[in-house]
Amino acid sequence: MEGINKQRIFERNDEQLNEDGDYVLYWMQINRRFQYNFALEYAVELANKLNKPLLIYEGLSCDYPWAADRFHHFITEGMAENLEYAQNNDFNYYSYLEDEPGAGSGLLYTLADDACAVITDEFPVFIIREHNEQVAPKFDIPFITVDSNGLIPFGLTDKAPYNAYFFRKIMQRNFITCYKHGPKKNPLHDLENENDITLSSDFLEKYPRAYSHLDNPTGFINSLDINHEVGKIDLEGSREAALNRLDQFVQNGLKVYDEKRNDPDEEKTSGMSPWLHFGKISEYEIVKAVLEHQPKGWSLDDITFNKGSTGGFFNGDPNVDGFLDEVITWREVGFHFAHHEPDYDQYESLPGWALKTLEKHKDDPREYIYDLEEFAQSKTHDELWNAAQTQLREEGIIHNYLRMLWGKKVLEWTPNPETALVYLIELNNRYAIDGRDPNSYSGIFWIFGRFDRAWQERPIYGKVRYMTSKSTRRKVKLDEYLQRYGNRGSQQALEL
Ligand SMILES: Cc1cc2nc3c(=O)[nH]c(=O)nc-3n(C[C@H](O)[C@H](O)[C@H](O)COP(=O)(O)OP(=O)(O)OC[C@H]3O[C@@H](n4cnc5c(N)ncnc54)[C@H](O)[C@@H]3O)c2cc1C
The missing domain is CATH 1.25.40.80 (Serine Threonine Protein Phosphatase 5, Tetratricopeptide repeat)
Incomplete structure (x- = not known):
């Protein structure tokens, strides 16, 4: 990749290419697509340079934090689609579903033994960030992560942007160049060496291809030791x-x-x-x-x-x-x-003004206090909050405007802001289909002042922005929403 897109490439170790390797390995961790994917594009370029075939590996473990039916269904639907696409287009794609914790350990290193280099997705949060940090020093071939997350390459910022205005300036200066150098629609069309890669029978015996499980994901997912209470939703992960x-x-x-x-x-x-x-x-x-x-x-x-x-x-x-x-x-x-900011998920990463004002108001009396499971089961006194939580619990999503109110009230109804943060991360990441994302942490930490400014000082919130259910009800159209989730939420709460 040339020009501005070089700012997307992160060489995670100093190892030399293994030119005797059988293939270049692309480990598809979060950008689970074959189109418009800079990491795949980079892997294809490297394979062409070395005149090697490319092996794409996509996996799903079963012991990641918050592992649940909801996420497993969504991901496996996408994997089934990828498998079909790879079969129809005849390229080297291997997918694996772990059936018990630890069953897949060693798989990546075994594949890397025969590789010239490993290319994977750069992603700044959750287990992918951890994986990339942990595995990099363990390879004796190059381990390269490529940022295919957005339009503005990570290499174009040199520090954590403290608000949207600061970042927007960088975006505005670079938008046209970045847009004109967007990812290729079908990077695999450029792959020159299309030789088949044969994985050994020993390897496949230990780490069988995901074929049969992808045919019947429900039976497979039911058999896993993951959270079955957070169930499948209507959205399809393809x-x-x-x-x-x-x-x-x-x-x-x-x-x-x-x-x-x-x-x-x-x-x-x-x-x-x-x-x-x-x-x-x-x-x-x-x-x-x-x-x-x-x-x-x-x-x-x-x-x-x-x-x-x-x-x-x-x-x-x-x-x-x-x-x-x-x-x-x-x-x-x-x-x-x-x-x-490696501490992106830590309370202390909030801006100084927010930490100071929240500390000052830490002991302010709270009219309502709920514990995590009361929140989780929509058991608060507030019909609108309960409705939003019911939508999240049952459908894996909350409307954006209500998501802000939802978060602000947890700050108000917990003994202190640190506890509120722990609860919000847990509720968001346990139920939200889009959770465990950099935007999960942006949204949750925004509740406490990240990317925001100081407002008029009030009890509990201090100078952090405040929202009420009453003003939300006045400002936005909610009648149908409350009919749909409100009563159902309260009814459910009563039954629990
Ligand atoms: C407490 C809280 C928790 C949140 N948790 C998540 C989360 O887990 N995952 C997640 O993706 N977003 C999260 N958000 C941000 C935002 O609510 C969602 O991105 C948005 O509601 C998604 O709906 P949409 O795709 O219809 O958005 P649209 O309005 O259609 O916007 C399009 C896209 O722009 C981005 N976007 C929109 N609004 C925001 C925003 N406020 N902040 C950052 N990006 C935005 C998203 O990628 C979104 O898909 C959270 C916000 C709050 C206040």
């Missing part, structure tokens, strides 16, 4: 489902995004976050599809650097501008923050 959803959004939601995005009854946001999280679709594709809906005659020449302000940059349809600010600036500020 790329096809992601592309359909994007298409529906650009045809319907986009033209009213600005006006209706905050109204839960309208359901006019894109709903892309689950597929973005599991890498079934790239941010670049979304931006491209949306820019094609700018008014007739609009071109990249209409873009003007606007010193980090929200409006006046794309200079097209305000709905498109508003949506792009979310999917580029707000999405990526959290990725870049976590990339530069």
